[in-house]
Amino acid sequence: MHELSVARRLVSIALYEAKRHNAKRVSQIRLVLGRLSLVRREQLVFWFRMLSEGTPLEGAELLIEEEPGEVECPSCGYRGPIRIVDDPAWHISFPTLTCPRCGSTVRVVAGRDCYIKSLRLIRQQGTANKGP
Amino acid sequence: MSEIITAEEGEVFDIELEESLLKANRELAERNKALLDRYGVRAIDVMGSVGSGKTSLIEHMIRLLKERYRIAYIAGDLTTTIDADRIARHGVPVVQINTGKECHLDANLVAKALQRLDLANTDLIFIENVGNLICPAEFPLGAGQRVVVVSVTEGPYMVVKHPYIFMEADVAVINKVDLAEAMGVDVDKLERDAKTVNPRIKVVRTNCRTGEGVEGVVEALGL
Numbered sequence: 001m002h003e004l005s006v007a008r009r010l011v012s013i014a015l016y017e018a019k020r021h022n023a024k025r026v027s028q029i030r031l032v033l034g035r036l037s038l039v040r041r042e043q044l045v046f047w048f049r050m051l052s053e054g055t056p057l058e059g060a061e062l063l064i065e066e067e068p069g070e071v072e073c074p075s076c077g078y079r080g081p082i083r084i085v086d087d088p089a090w091h092i093s094f095p096t097l098t099c100p101r102c103g104s105t106v107r108v109v110a111g112r113d114c115y116i117k118s119l120r121l122i123r124q125q126g127t128a129n130k131g132p
Numbered sequence: 133m134s135e136i137i138t139a140e141e142g143e144v145f146d147i148e149l150e151e152s153l154l155k156a157n158r159e160l161a162e163r164n165k166a167l168l169d170r171y172g173v174r175a176i177d178v179m180g181s182v183g184s185g186k187t188s189l190i191e192h193m194i195r196l197l198k199e200r201y202r203i204a205y206i207a208g209d210l211t212t213t214i215d216a217d218r219i220a221r222h223g224v225p226v227v228q229i230n231t232g233k234e235c236h237l238d239a240n241l242v243a244k245a246l247q248r249l250d251l252a253n254t255d256l257i258f259i260e261n262v263g264n265l266i267c268p269a270e271f272p273l274g275a276g277q278r279v280v281v282v283s284v285t286e287g288p289y290m291v292v293k294h295p296y297i298f299m300e301a302d303v304a305v306i307n308k309v310d311l312a313e314a315m316g317v318d319v320d321k322l323e324r325d326a327k328t329v330n331p332r333i334k335v336v337r338t339n340c341r342t343g344e345g346v347e348g349v350v351e352a353l354g355l
Binding site for chain 1: 143144145146147148149150151152153154155156234235236238266267269270271289292293295296299328329330331332
């Protein structure tokens with residue numbers, strides 16, 4: 001449900017950047033979506049489409065790259081994928097902060113965020129590229 | 133802040149941003165935390181489903197702690213003041229946040245609520261989040277500690293179905309343990325699940341109707 005707030009933020013940043021760079025339109029947005037974030041791709045895309053209607057973002061291609069969950073263990077120095085517990089009895093698999101190597105508590109170092117990586121802008125014809 | 137990497141005049145160009153969509157809330161949460169630290173106030177974010185027992189737990193904690201701490205309460209609810217009214221009867225300052233349709237409290241709403249409180253004369257704030265086990269995990273508020281309440285009446289899979297909120301929490305409260313047998317829920321298994329998801333989490337069993345076990349929550353929070 002919170003994808004609406006995330007999509008609002010996405011739209012406001014993209015519109016701000018488009019204006020700042022004197023662009024007519026945004027044709028592509030690259031996003032990185034962490035697998036450990038609670039942002040759902042489908043809902044984010046849906047809200048983005050709704051909110052971008054009638055703006056320079058309308059019709060922009062939304063490329064979403066998923067970032068895997070990565071953790072670091074302060075006890076044994078493990079750094080790598082977060083451990084996923086698969087319980088066949090329940091058909092549920094879930095992530096855990098237990099270190100896959102030594103069993104102590106790990107810290108999440110990647111895959112928790114959702115961020116804009118880049119924007120592709122189309123500048124108005126005949127405008128010089130002045131930069132930011 | 134941003135860098136133009138390719139540019140064809142009057143044409144198409146890319147800008148790199150690395151701009152987080154979740155950062156705005158996190159930064160505000162850090163600001164709340166700094167404000168609370170400046171006044172020496174401890175804040176506890178209480179999360180959990182609708183009906184899990186968040187308000188009852190807070191009521192019992194207030195009873196146990198109000199002689200030792202000057203307590204305030206921030207209530208998050210979609211539209212009602214039911215919880216806020218219940219807590220107000222204990223004689224502590226209450227700020228109600230009606231989120232309207234939002235499924236969680238965010239750091240901005242809490243910042244506004246903190247402005248209404250006399251922080252210089254407050255030691256401890258309980259922030260009751262909106263009843264929800266998903267969205268609050270994504271929106272830290274700036275509280276020093278986070279508690280998640282689950283009850284056995286929510287069934288045996290609450291922890292494994294909502295691992296993210298248990299990753300974010302310092303204390304997990306398993307409530308309504310008096311009903312475990314009637315519900316056919318294995319409390320030991322729930323506790324093991326919470327420890328599997330987050331080995332650092334402290335698990336406390338309670339019956340918040342009677343107040344049984346609430347001392348354990350107070351202890352787990354170091355209050």
